[in-house]
Amino acid sequence: MPATDSLPARDLLAVLARALPSLLRSAPGIVSLMGLMVVVQGLTPAATIFLSKWTVDGITQLASGGEANLTLLTLAWAGTALVAQLTAVASTLLQGYAADHFTVQTVTDLMRKMQALPGLDVVEDPRFHDDVETLQTGARFRPLNLTATLLGLLRAGVGVLGVAGALLAVGWWVPLAVVLGMIPLARKQMQLYELGWSMTIQRTQEARELAYDQRVAMRHEYAKEVRLYDLMPYLTGRYVRGAQAYQGVMRGVRNKQVLGVLPAQMLALAVTAGLFAYVVARAGQGVLTAGAVVLVTLALAQVREGLGSLIEFLAMGTQHLRWFQKFYAFLDARPAVAPPETPRPLPRRLDLTLENVGFAYPDGQPVLEGVSLHIPEGQVVAIVGENGAGKTTLVKLLLRFYDPTTGRITVGEPDEATDLRDLDPAAWRAQIAAVFQDFARFEWTLRENVLLGRPEDEAKLAQAAAASGLADLLLRLPDGLNTRIGQAFGGVDLSGGQWQKLATARALYRDARVLILDEPTAALDPRSETEVFAAFAALARGRTTLLITHRLGSVLMADRILVMQAGRLIEDGTHAALLARGGEYAELWRLQAGQYVEGEAGREAVGAGQ
Incomplete structure (x- = not known):
């Protein structure tokens, strides 16, 4: 049977206990009013059932020569229907407001957590690496869906009660018998509903491969x-074959589950049928009224429908x-790289010293071993190696994205x-x-890409654009530095x-x-490379590079040149x-000398710029 990425009920309840206060905190007034509306909605079916009973009993009394205020009952029924409609509209509107606040709070919490992670250890950790994309995508709709589901669950629960x-x-004893008779069916249907979720949310190897395709x-x-390689026919065929095979497996499991539901359905039917027969018999004996028969008939249908809604909302929730x-x-998540509780001030000089530094990523494979060196401030150092x-x-x-494992x-x-x-x-x-x-390609304006949130200095901005070789590009753009770049937003x-x-x-x-x-000219042609290195040479004066x-x-x-090989400074x-x-x-x-013969003049120009 495919795995379903299930969590124990106690873990889900612990998550719910944390999510509910977050929802309330995001918009306390709106959430409270919304909860009140939902409770009123949930109680409306019970009120309608009682009104139906009293109306039928009133008609019976009138037919027998008694008295009954049918006008009042009619007005009460109309008022109940109006309240149901108004609260439904109001709760839907408030649900949207609350979900908006909850969504903003959830996304903000994610962004603040990212801000609180000074290193890369958590975001590159295999336990979280895949989840980061899931969290970023789900943050747009999961708060809305959870809000709607919790409201539906509250409404259905109040309705059933x-x-x-x-x-x-x-x-x-009647409500107790009805609920006890339907509990086995509710449990079986819950299992079936969870199994019936789209196979793409299952966490099996086959399902993940389908999602990848x-x-x-x-x-x-x-x-x-x-x-280029016309892969779509291959991908489509691969997906269809995998989906059909997976559907075959899931079909067998679902069929087995459906058959398992039948005994519980028979039990629930026997309880409701027996109760209905009992009420009809007692009404025939004159112990119960015709209204009571109507009440039981409507109530049994409402309980069954309400339990079905509860199951659906529980599964979605x-x-x-x-x-x-x-x-x-x-x-x-507790990062391995964390700010010190009491940071020390930056030293006057920024000499860099590595003392027997070693490092291994979580897989345990050493990447650096025994690296020791001293770089005085202002020195230009090249690091080469395969x-x-x-x-x-x-x-x-x-950069302290990671801390050394040793040293x-x-x-x-x-x-x-x-x-x-x-x-x-x-x-x-x-300082860096x-x-x-x-490098990151932010699809903002050119100006925003250069500033990256720092205060704007027009003179420095123009100097940076010119020194980097962007000046020619800016002349060709009608909006200059204010031009939006990247295809995502046109x-x-x-x-x-x-x-x-x-x-x-x-x-x-x-x-x-x-x-x-770090390979700053990998995508540049020789002429642009020469220009950029000339700019770097000017920038490097007095700076550690x-x-x-x-x-x-x-x-x-x-x-100075450092040569590294297999994680060691050699x-x-x-x-x-x-x-x-x-x-x-x-x-x-x-090995590379032949590639630089033609570029000798360019290198001399770079050297002259130092």
Whole structure:
């Protein structure tokens, strides 16, 4: 039988106990009024049943020569119907208001949690990595759905209790017999309803593969290859075959469950039929009135319908609470990288020192081992090595996205060296500008992409745009820096090189004492690369600069070159010294030397800019 990602009832109740106060806190007045409306709605069926009983009894009395105020009963029935309609409209309106507030609060809580995670350990943790996208997507509708479900559950519950209470008019034991007779059916139907949820929400291998095939067919990041290689027929066939096989499995399980419901249905039918026969017999004996027969008939139908609604809302609520369970687990996640309770002030100088630093990701595989080095403030350092050497991980540690597994990183001169873990991460990162290889492409305006929320300085902004090579692009855009970029919102699409120049402009705009360049020219042509490195050379004056690159021609701007291999620092020196040594760097240079012959003039220009 496929797994259903089920949670114990006590866990769901714990999540509900946390979600309800959050809903109330988001809009206390609206939620309270909405709850009142729903209670009135729930009691309306019981009131209607009593009015129906009294009306039938009144007609019987009139037919027998007695007295009855049918006009008053008619007005009462009309008033009850009006109240039901008005409260239904009001509760729907209030539900929308409450859900809006709850949604904003939920999304805000997610964003604040992200803000409270100074490192990458939680968001890159396999336990949460997949959930982050689920949370981001579900935050748009799960609060609304949970609000609607809780209201429906309250309305159905009040309705069942109210109608069951109406049955007390026949006998104290009648509602008890009805409820006990229907409990087994309710449990079986709950199981069937949960099983009947779309197979795409099941957490089985087959269901996840089906969801993946849909994603490949529909998402933009796969679109070029899907169209180039005409993958849609293959993807469609693959999905249909997988879906049909999975449906076959689910069909067998569901059929078995349906057959399991039949005994419970027979029991519920026997109880209701027996009760109806009892009431009819007592009415024939003159013990009960005709109105009592009407009351029981309507009440039994209402109880059955109400229990069905309860089951449906419980099943839907279970799905929404599973999402909130992930939501609260994420909010409760304790990061390994955390700000110190009492941060120490930044040292006067920002020398960087690594003392026997080692690091391993959660899978346990070491990425860095025994790395020790000292970088005085203002030095330009290139870090080179093959893929997987640990270069980018070293940068993540310096940015304190992670903490070393062994050893430590300090900031400052030896006599005032401060462990990086004792500094406020925000204060430390405010001293750093970076151009990452996988830089973010914010689909905002060009101006917003450069500023990134910092105060605007027109002179600095123009200087950063010019130095990064964006000036020519801005001249071609009618709105200049105010141009919206990216395709998601109908903006201007940029080439890879233009995006990289934009990322460079961000770094140039920021007043930073440490500059990190992680493959900053990977998407640029040789001419643009030369221009950008000239800008970097000017920017690097007086700043600590770390340049990570595979293009060894670009390391000529560095005062010092670090060579990494398999997580270890194996060489450290100037370009000339490392060539003379004839080690790993000299071999890498020899392999790439042919690529730089034609670019020699460009490198000389970069060197002249230092």
